[in-house]
Amino acid sequence: xxxxxxxxxxxxxxxxxxxxxxxxxxxxxxxxxxxxxxxxxxxxxxxxxxxxxxxxxxxxxxxxxxxxxxxxxxxxxxxxxxxxxxxxxxxxxxxxxxxxxxxxxxxxxxxxxxxxxxxxxxxxxxxxxxxxxxxxxxxxxxxxxxxxxxxxxxxxxxxxxxxxxxxxxxxxxxxxxxxxxxxxxxxxxxxxxxxxxxxxxxxxxxxxxxxxxxxxxxxxxxxxxxxxxxxxxxxxxxxxxxxxxxxxxxxxxxxxxxxxxxxxxxxxxxxxxxxxxxxxxxxxxxxxxxxxxxxxxxxxxxxxxxxxxxxxxxxxxxxxxxxxxxxxxxxxxxxxxxxxxxxxxxxxxxxxxxxxxxxxxxxxxxxxxxxxxxxxxxxxxxxxxxxxxxxxxxxxxxxxxxxxxxxxxxxxxxxxxxxxxxxxxxxxxxxxxxxxxxxxxxxxxxxxxxxxxxxxxxxxxxxxxxxxxxxxxxxxxxxxxxxxxxxxxxxxxxxxxxxxxxxxxxxxxxxxxxxxxxxxxxxxxxxxxxxxxxxxxxxxxxxxxxxxxxxxxxxxxxxxxxxxxxxxxxxxxxxxx
Numbered sequence: 001x002x003x004x005x006x007x008x009x010x011x012x013x014x015x016x017x018x019x020x021x022x023x024x025x026x027x028x029x030x031x032x033x034x035x036x037x038x039x040x041x042x043x044x045x046x047x048x049x050x051x052x053x054x055x056x057x058x059x060x061x062x063x064x065x066x067x068x069x070x071x072x073x074x075x076x077x078x079x080x081x082x083x084x085x086x087x088x089x090x091x092x093x094x095x096x097x098x099x100x101x102x103x104x105x106x107x108x109x110x111x112x113x114x115x116x117x118x119x120x121x122x123x124x125x126x127x128x129x130x131x132x133x134x135x136x137x138x139x140x141x142x143x144x145x146x147x148x149x150x151x152x153x154x155x156x157x158x159x160x161x162x163x164x165x166x167x168x169x170x171x172x173x174x175x176x177x178x179x180x181x182x183x184x185x186x187x188x189x190x191x192x193x194x195x196x197x198x199x200x201x202x203x204x205x206x207x208x209x210x211x212x213x214x215x216x217x218x219x220x221x222x223x224x225x226x227x228x229x230x231x232x233x234x235x236x237x238x239x240x241x242x243x244x245x246x247x248x249x250x251x252x253x254x255x256x257x258x259x260x261x262x263x264x265x266x267x268x269x270x271x272x273x274x275x276x277x278x279x280x281x282x283x284x285x286x287x288x289x290x291x292x293x294x295x296x297x298x299x300x301x302x303x304x305x306x307x308x309x310x311x312x313x314x315x316x317x318x319x320x321x322x323x324x325x326x327x328x329x330x331x332x333x334x335x336x337x338x339x340x341x342x343x344x345x346x347x348x349x350x351x352x353x354x355x356x357x358x359x360x361x362x363x364x365x366x367x368x369x370x371x372x373x374x375x376x377x378x379x380x381x382x383x384x385x386x387x388x389x390x391x392x393x394x395x396x397x398x399x400x401x402x403x404x405x406x407x408x409x410x411x412x413x414x415x416x417x418x419x420x421x422x423x424x425x426x427x428x429x430x431x432x433x434x435x436x437x438x439x440x441x442x443x444x445x446x447x448x449x450x451x452x453x454x455x456x457x458x459x460x461x462x463x464x465x466x467x468x469x470x471x472x473x474x475x476x477x478x479x480x481x482x483x484x485x486x487x488x489x490x491x492x493x494x495x496x497x498x499x500x501x502x503x504x505x506x507x508x509x510x511x512x513x514x515x516x517x518x519x520x521x522x523x524x525x526x527x528x529x530x531x532x533x534x535x536x537x538x539x540x541x542x543x544x545x546x547x548x549x550x551x552x553x554x555x556x557x558x559x560x561x562x563x564x565x566x567x568x569x570x571x572x573x574x575x576x577x
Contacts, residue, residue: 070127070128070129071125071127071128072128073121073124073125073128076124076125076127076128077093077103077125080095080096080097080125081095081096081097081154082094082095082096082103083096083157083161083162083163083164083170084162084163084164085101085103085104085163085164085165085188086163086164086165087107087165087166087188087189087190087191088107088108088166088190089106089107089108089190089191089192089324089325090104090105090106090107090188090192090323090324091104091105091107091119092104092105092123094164094170094186095125095133096154096155096156096157096172097151097152097153097154097155098135098137098149098150098151098152098153099135099136099137099149099153099155099172099174099184100125100126100133100134100135101123101133101134101135101194101321101323102123102124102125102126102131102132102133102134102135103123103124103125104121104122104123104323104324105119105120105121105122106119106120106121106122106273106324106325107119108325109272109325109463109466110467113467113475113476120273122273122275122323122324123275123323126217126219126295126296128219129219129220130219130220130222131217131218131219131220131296132216132217132218132219132268132275133216133217134214134215134216134217134275134277134321134323135151135214135215135217136184136196136198136212136213136214137149137150137151137212137213137214137215138182138198138200138210138211138212138213139210139211139212139213139302140208140209140210140211141209141306144208144209145178146176146178146179146180146204146208147176147177147178147180148176148180148182148210149174149182153174154174155172155173155174155184156172156173156174157170157171157172157173158171158172158173158183159171164186164187164188165188166188166189166190168187169185169186169187170185170186170187171183171184171185171186172184172185172186178204179202179203179204179205180200180201180202180203180204180208181200181201181203182198182199182200182201183198183199183200183201184196184197184198184199185197185199191324191327191330192322192323192324192325192330193320193321193322193334194320194321194322194323195318195320196214196318196319196320196321197316197317197318198212198316198317198318198319199314199315199316199317200307200309200314200315201313201314202309202310202311202312202313202314203311203312204311205311206311207308207309207310207311208308208309209306209307209308209309210306210307210309210315211302211303211306211307212302212303212307212317212319213300213301213302214277214279214300214301214302214319214321215277215298215299215300215301216266216267216268216275216276216277216298216299216300217295217296217297217298218268218296218297219295219296219297220296221233221247221248221251221297222270225270225271229457229460229461230271230348230350230457230460230461231244231269231348232247232269232270232271233245233246233247233250233268233269233297234247234250234266234267234268234289234297234299235266235267235268235269235274235276235299235346236259236264236265236266236267236287236289236299237264237265237341237342237343237345238259238260238261238264238266238287239259239260239261239262239264240261240263240264240341240342242342242345243259245257245289247297250289250290250291250297251291251297254291255290256288256289256290257288257289257290258286258287258288259286259287259288260284260285260286260287260304261284261285261287262284263281263282263341264279264281264340264341264342265277265278265279265322265340265341265343266287266289266299266300266301267299267322267346268297268299269326269346269348271461272325272326272463272466273324273325273326274322274323274324274325274326274346275321275322275323276321276322276323276343276346277299277301277319277320277321278319278320278321278322278338278340278343279301279303279319280303280317280318280319281338281339281340281341283303283304284303284304284305285301285302285303285304286301286302286303286304287299287300287301288300288301303317320338320340322334322346325463326346326347326463327463327464328344328347328357328360328361328364328462328464329364331343331344331346331347332344344357347461347462348461349457349461350453350454350457350461352450352453352454352457355450355451355453355454356453356454356457356458359380359451359454359455359458360458360462360464362380362383363376363377363380363458364376364464366379366380367464372469372470372471373464373465373468373470373477373549374468374469374470374471374474374477374549374552377455377477377549377552377553377556378552378553378556380455380553381553381556381557381560382556382560384451384557385557385560385561385564389564392561392564393564393568397568398436401434401435401436402436405430405434405436408430409427409430412426412427412430452550452553452554455549455550455553456546456547456550459477459478459547459549459550460478460547465477465478465547465549466478468549470548470549470552473504474505474548474552476548477547477548477549477552478547478548478549479547479548480501480503480544480545480546480547480548480551481501481503481504481505481506481544481548481551482501482503483501483503483504484496484500484501484502484503485502485503485507486500486502489503489504498545499545501544501545502540502541502544503544503548505548505551505552505555506540506541506543506544506551507540508555509539509540509543509551509554509555509558510536510537510539510540511536512555512558512559512562513535513536513539513540513558514536515558515562516558516561516562516565517532517533517535517536519562519565519566
């Protein structure tokens, strides 16, 4: 029985560490009915799919410009008329041709830990290699006689503002030759939220039918950061459901994904950054995700119903745009302040959301108290050990008794070595007599699994952990320990390949696991004992590639387990003697 327990413990640990991202963190199963629905819409609407109307997604003038040569960022910015953006969090500009926010730098975030590192560039014009832009426009029935602004339309500044900042609104205007005036009022807060008000004034003698739209367009899919660990790409909360759409699926299937929703938001997300369109939460809207060979990846929305604008009247449509860092506190603030449904899900908290997010806020609280996320992780580890102390205590007591029973268990196996059934009956009678649970040794591992996943997820996806230092050589808790035993921790001037980076903290973790193993009952089978003895080495090599913060958590947890288990083992021996 104890051999089975050891095998089970090893299988649980290794299996979970190796394939947890596939089993637990894979995106939710895609609802193929959406794709089928989009396919049916295409079949039913036929040629209308390429027409400019209100019933189908248009891959036309409103969102696509003709294919052009790739430009450098400087060339693209010089080739267009722009108005500057300058806030404590953002810098960049708005392209007046086509009314696009396509030049945005995040002033609070650097690319690397170097003091002179460049700031993160998030949005770039669509004619550059890393094009990612947000734009606003209008659509009309295909048989209408009036014009609407498109991607080539040049907007003018009507309030003489030269810079968009947190204290200054800009008003942009464009008019046609049939009496319609289009205005867009743009303001921004000190962080990353833009308020957009789109206005149409109908100064003609005829009623017009019109609809607004907004879109995020990414030219090429970037190199992804996390595989199955997190979602990067088109995203949205639609009809109270989180929709995660892969770049590859959208490109390969060539499907136009149509959704209708009463609230929510859509956009495109990276690991730490988000470009999101937030419609008026009181007006139903239609959202579309698509891929076009010339344009790239599109997340698009318009109000579900069109608007009638009678002569000498106007309409006003409000929406918001988020373009910046996915800071948890800020997303929660926007969600509550503007009633944005599940905006916090822009951060991929994963299937263990109910553990990951509370753990994040607990660590954030301790960080505010002590000023170091590493210390906060250690404190949280101590608290979780205290919370689960009764269960762990019961497990360790049982394991200590199992170790004391080892000679008697060996005697029973030798006595009934030719009768497996009798052997098992005798062992079960011994367990019952001594009140020992043979499977209790797996409980410490099972207890740690959800917190292991949650802390790893939190370290990997939360921007607050990005570039967060600990002490000494750990300058970033979200990446692996940069030291390695293969160059004597920097004493030898040689940079080993990535897989040979086995740092000080992973080695400490392996040593604590080895000591913890010595306090447990040893397998009676010599082969199993040898396999089990290599387990700490295997875990050390594996976890050396994980975030340093996670290894610090695991090491601290091992030390507390060793202390608790050593005390319990001594007490058990005293009582037995």
